[in-house]
Structures are given as structure tokens and as C-alpha cells.
Amino acid sequence: MPISTGTTAPDFTLKTQDDQDWTLSAHRGKNVVLLWYPLDWSPTCEKENCSLSLDNTLDVGADTVLVGISRDSVWSHKAWKAERKITHDLLADPMLDVTAKFDLVHPKVPFISHRATVIVDKEGKVAFCEVQESTGDARDMDAVKNALQGLSVT
Numbered sequence: 001m002p003i004s005t006g007t008t009a010p011d012f013t014l015k016t017q018d019d020q021d022w023t024l025s026a027h028r029g030k031n032v033v034l035l036w037y038p039l040d041w042s043p044t045c046e047k048e049n050c051s052l053s054l055d056n057t058l059d060v061g062a063d064t065v066l067v068g069i070s071r072d073s074v075w076s077h078k079a080w081k082a083e084r085k086i087t088h089d090l091l092a093d094p095m096l097d098v099t100a101k102f103d104l105v106h107p108k109v110p111f112i113s114h115r116a117t118v119i120v121d122k123e124g125k126v127a128f129c130e131v132q133e134s135t136g137d138a139r140d141m142d143a144v145k146n147a148l149q150g151l152s153v154t
Contacts, residue, residue, distance in 0.1 A: 002116060002131050003102045009120040010101040014069070014091040017077035022067065022091055024120065031064045031127070031151050032120040033144065036104050038112040038135055040072040040080040040090075048138055063122075064148060067091050069098065071112060106135065117144050121151055 003009070013023040024032065037048065066088045072080075077090035091098075099105050099113045106112050117139050119128035128147035132139055 002104055002114070002129050003118065003126050005126050005129055007126050008124055009118070009126050010098075012098040012101065014093055014098055015074050016089045016091060017074060017081050019074050022089060025124065027065050028124055029122050031122055031148060033064060033066045033148070034102075034118040034120065035066065035068045035139075036099060036102075036113040036116040036118070037068055037070050038106070038109075038115060039070055040076045048141075069093055069113070071096055071099070104131065109135070115139055119144070119147050119151070127151055 009024060011023065011025045013021050016022050035048070067090070068086075068088060069091045070077075071094050072090075072092060073094060074092045077092055080086065081090055093099050093113075096105050096111075096113065102116075102118060104114045104116045104118075106114050112135075115132040115135060115137070117128065117130050118126060121127040127150075128144070130140065130143055
């Protein structure tokens with residue numbers, strides 16, 4: 001069962017594609033969209049991350065931070081981000097420690113995460129959580145957009 005809405009999101013620090021620390025609590029005061037995806041260089045993951053960068057699919061504003069998270073290494077993230085011109089940070093969770101804190105390790109393929117979206121609000125609470133049951137299915141970006149719009153109204 002993935003992390004429940006209304007709960008405080010567990011704080012964590014992961015490395016970005018540039019080998020810099022990225023800490024969730026450092027973004028308190030902004031909405032944070034955490035996009036878990038199984039693997040760099042895979043078709044659905046690539047389509048989603050590229051559309052977020054090139055089309056600004058979520059229409060992310062100044063009060064929102066968007067990051068991708070997968071088990072891939074810092075070096076894989078760096079190469080993939082540069083090759084595909086991805087504009088948001090990619091966080092490396094190679095041992096799936098943070099993924100496990102959010103209960104998003106894929107039960108049938110335990111060496112990857114679910115494709116999942118978690119939105120942490122400005123106070124650090126989980127405001128939205130959606131898991132794609134089929135790994136190959138793209139996430140529902142309209143549901144993510146609606147959740148973000150609901151947060152900007154409050």
C-alpha cells in the first residue's frame with residue numbers, strides 16, 4: 001500500500017544527475033512533484049520525462065518543484081538528461097531506500113519502483129499519490145495537473 005495522502009512525507013536526501021545532494025525538506029514552502037519511474041532509457045519513462053520538459057505538460061510554476069526518481073545511477077541520469085534534453089532534476093535511488101519509505105517498490109519486480117506520482121504540499125504533507133498498476137502504462141497527467149491546481153487554489 002503506497003504512502004497515504006494527509007501523512008507527513010518522509011524526509012530524504014538523494015543525489016541528482018550532477019552528483020549534488022537534493023533534500024525534500026529543503027523545498028518546504030513549495031509543492032513538490034515526485035515522479036517515480038522504473039528505468040532511464042525505457043520507452044514510457046522517456047516519453048513522460050521528455051514531454052514534461054519539452055511541452056511543460058504540468059505547467060509547473062515558480063511555487064512547484066518537479067523531480068524524477070529511479071534506481072538508475074547518477075551517471076545514467078546525467079547521460080539520459082543531456083541526451084533527451086530533460087529539464088528537471090533526476091534523483092538516483094539505486095538501493096530503493098527512499099522508494100521503500102514511500103512504499104513504492106514494485107512487488108512483482110522488486111529491483112525497480114512502481115511508476116508513481118506523489119505530490120508533497122508546501123507544509124510537507126502528501127497531497128496526492130497515484131500508482132500505475134501496469135508498469136508500461138503512462139501516468140494520468142490530467143489527474144496530476146488537477147491535484148496541483150487544487151493546491152494552488154488554497
